[in-house]
Amino acid sequence: MEVLQSSNFEKTIQTKEWVIVDFWAEWCRPCLMLAPIFEQTAQEMPDITFAKVNVDEEGELAMRFGISSIPALILFHKGQPVATHVGTISKERLKQWIQSHR
Numbered sequence: 001m002e003v004l005q006s007s008n009f010e011k012t013i014q015t016k017e018w019v020i021v022d023f024w025a026e027w028c029r030p031c032l033m034l035a036p037i038f039e040q041t042a043q044e045m046p047d048i049t050f051a052k053v054n055v056d057e058e059g060e061l062a063m064r065f066g067i068s069s070i071p072a073l074i075l076f077h078k079g080q081p082v083a084t085h086v087g088t089i090s091k092e093r094l095k096q097w098i099q100s101h102r
Helices: 009-015 029-044 059-064 091-100
Strands: 018-024 049-054 072-077 080-086
Touching: 009 018, 009 049, 018 029, 029 049, 029 091, 072 091, 080 091
Parallel strands: 018 049
Antiparallel strands: 018 072, 072 080
């Protein structure tokens, strides 16, 4: 699981074919509920880079992508956002959501 910040965000999304980014915060209960699902899915889908952005620490990145509710997931393909999901999601639905956009 990669932790993305302004300093490494662009390099990560540009150099990896598929990246899914979880925009989250420590105080967000739904974010904490999603965290183990996100981590388990990352282990089951090693061909995708799973990364996290803490919106409290990286507000500029959150604003750049219009994040107004968290948790928010953005799926990137070759540096371009292709899909966004806001809110919690089950592991099965997360995998289906990812596959439907590949």
